[in-house]
Amino acid sequence: MELNIKENGKKKALRLMIQGTHSDAGKSILSTALCRIFRQDGYKTAPFKSQNMALNSYITKDGKEIGRAQGVQAEAAGIEADTDMNPILIKPSGEMESQIVFHGRPFAVMNTAVYREDFFSLGLEAIKKSLHKLLTNYDAVVIEGAGSPAEVNLNDRELVNMRVAEIADAPVLLVGDIDRGGVFASLVGTLQLLQEKDRKRVAGVVINKFRGDFALLEPGLQWFEEYTGIPVVGVIPFISDLEIDGEDSLVLNQYSRGTNLEGDLDVAVLSYPRLSNFTDIDPLRLEPDVNIRFVRKASEFGRPDLIILPGSKNTAEDLRFLKETGLFNRVQAAYKIGSQIVGICGGYQMMGEKLFDPEGVESGIREQDGLAIFPVSTVLYADKKTVQTEGSCAVPGYEDLTLSGYEIHMGQTLLLDDPSPFSIQKGTGEGYAKENATGTYLHDVFHNDAFRWRFLNRLRSKKGLQPIERSLFFRELKKREFDRLADHVRAALDLDKIYEIMKRR
Template sequence: MAKALPIMFQGTHSDAGKSIITTAFCRIFAQKGWKTAPFKSQNMSLNSYVTIDGKEIGRAQGIQAEAAGIAATTDMNPILIKPSRENEAQIIVHGKPYGNMKAVAYRNEFFQMGLQIIKQSLDVLMNEYERIVIEGAGSPAEINLNDRELVNMRVARMANAPVILIGDIDRGGVFASLVGTLQLLEEEDRKRVIGVIINKFRGDLSLLKPGLDWFEQYTGVPVLGVVPYLPNLHIDAEDSVSLSQFSAKKDEAKEIDIAVIQYPCISNFTDIDPFLLEPDCHVRFVTTAEQLEKPDLLILPGSKNTIEDLLYLKESGLATSILRLYETSNLTIVGICGGYQMLGHQVDDPLGVETPLMQMDGLGLLPIKTTMEKEKTTILSEGVLTFARDTFHVRGYEIHMGQSTALEGYRPLINMNGRMEGCKREDERVFGTYFHDLFHNDAFRERLLNEIRRKKGLEPLYGRPSYRMMREQAFDRLADHVKRHVKIEEIERKMIEFQKGR
């Protein structure tokens, strides 16, 4: 007999705040002493997380597990969809590649298998935990997709979970989106909705009160909370929708300008998150050569389609600008995963793993050559990194389809107990690695930034923030914020009553 008490959060649209509210409730229930797990049956995201046993899941579920104080498993996100080309994605099942599928083929051919995979994972979690916090995707009112959806009301029925609907008031039209969503639900599904939460509120709550009263009277559905917008919450983003908050322009008030290339298939861009906490750094995402200007640090992040994103760099003029900046300035260039591959001399994909384009010359800044392979590497990694005449113990995770081989002039970046990983130029102004979370290593990040400061004639800054400690504090800050503005006890009561009534 399943023992867990479930709750599900669905939204009126993408980026309404489902992931962050789910994270908050994972922390809140864990603080109350409940053994709690997150669950998202199917996640479409290019930001990944590697479990202890070397499996790949959506980053949001990994972070939610951390908030709950548990180790993440693939049961918490059994199906991960990673878009790689237009209308095509790599399907990850229980942390391993299942295959590349077109959208229509996935919908028509994978549905029954997906149902079984989801049910099995849900059963495991329901029997192992006391609270299950379930996150939906997009909107439950996507009527063109609902006959074969695998992530919203069908999952709520499977888990027998009550649903809380989240609306984002920051976008405007929150009452229309909430009412419209409720009206488009099937009657049986509408009965599952025990309340709504209005998210990202700014302003005077008294001005919103008449709208809240109207909504409750019109729909009969209670408002369980109005959550004010919470700035500077440094918890990993789920997908590239969040990149819209970043500017491409320099901030002259900051001493270190960090530019990140935002190519079309950018992935695992959460690698840059620690820089967002640094007092002297400004991070901007650029898509054109004109936006690049003259940064102090340029990061080429991960990519789900290295060759086609490399082609984008060349066709956009970014590749030419990057090479020119390296020759004419003190720019430091770092490539992570796909970005590391692009910095090499050549990328080959003879099996068409990511693209029908079989070969592309790289930027030629590092003496490596990469070949895409069908077997995916997903592993937690650690080693000793040598930089600026010093050594640093670093930890991270690897997720990549390609393998890179050394060419003449190769200099390793990281020694992994005898296995050499990554590559750097002799001047250390260009280096790359497969290590995601490289910049989460505080001592190395401090030295990298202070080397940049030294080149600019600035005094070093010491005692920089510990990113992992700051993230733990962010979980507590988020939980406290939600507890202040959401009726937690009423939600828990409704969760219990819902099970009794069913």
């Protein structure tokens, strides 16, 4: 396959690449908005990100793992996600090491140097093939970059920015975040550090997260266009309270200090270093009387009504973190006095009696004691289970409910006495449930509205509060948020100019 993708005689697919001056400039959310906008405008649209580094992942219908941002972008585009939309997912697992997920399956654990040397050619070929499929099967493809294209120390073997734009022959929109300050310096500096051929590929600039008086910004926009010769195709006002899944831990800053300080129900989420799939918490965060706190120190623990142990990319190391910080003892003490505890995935594994890692899958800690809340033990194996799943709830008082979600975990959890499962999937018990404690491998468990309502009302009753009925339909909210985002961005962009940019190539 040649470097530039050919169209095989078919009408040429529209393509556009979104790059940024730095991480968290708004590339993912703009890509999501464009996926929705192009779909609304009648184009069968797909997202693409060649290489994604994130601990929040998404499970496709066929049980493969990709970056959560691309899964969400596919939802915004109204299509099923697949691994061609994110063929390479990098999941940091330890100091200087990451698990490489290749086309949805674990491939190897590598450090940065080995990845750049040994994986580059294989990754490049996979990127070409995936892009070719998408550009053949869709009317439009929205391509997202990562970090900055001006990382001059990495550009000789990068797999996610200008090399991908060249493969796709895609024009680039460069996004700058004005909320951080210095947006014109960031944009101009990025452009000047690009090679001339790459600079020519930047067809427009978007300024993101604008607050304030637009009249004060206009002279800067005029200066930028005159200085660089590149049009500003949009200034997107800051949008608050957007409820679309975040990709990585950067978004935790949005609510790490509490989401609803006046809330009657106090929820402490243990924020260990390798916390993953924290979007499990989002539906709780939006409930009107729930305050979510992400807790990293024993001094921050307080007396929560609910303690959540979320997923972890390295359960063994994060369990040790709980012990070193004193949170381990605080959780055990809180459970003894009646606090409700929920463990999801790695958090469930920590709630057992023992955690074994005989093959060193996650760390050099071969065996350690867990919280001993459940009579279970977990043995970590290299094989990873990734599946979308559905089953009936087995907890007394919830048996009429069907739960859906996804599983993504290494290891097998073994029951040490008669089972008391959380749910039944295909006739087999999953998780463990007892008074004041629930453990499950089911991610998105709180996205099931009826379960979440009933669960929270039990907490309210325990605290002497009145129940709240049908407070939030989370999945319907997400659809509305896609449209709200699209409307917001559509009003801010010169879409005629953007379509012209895409169609001229």
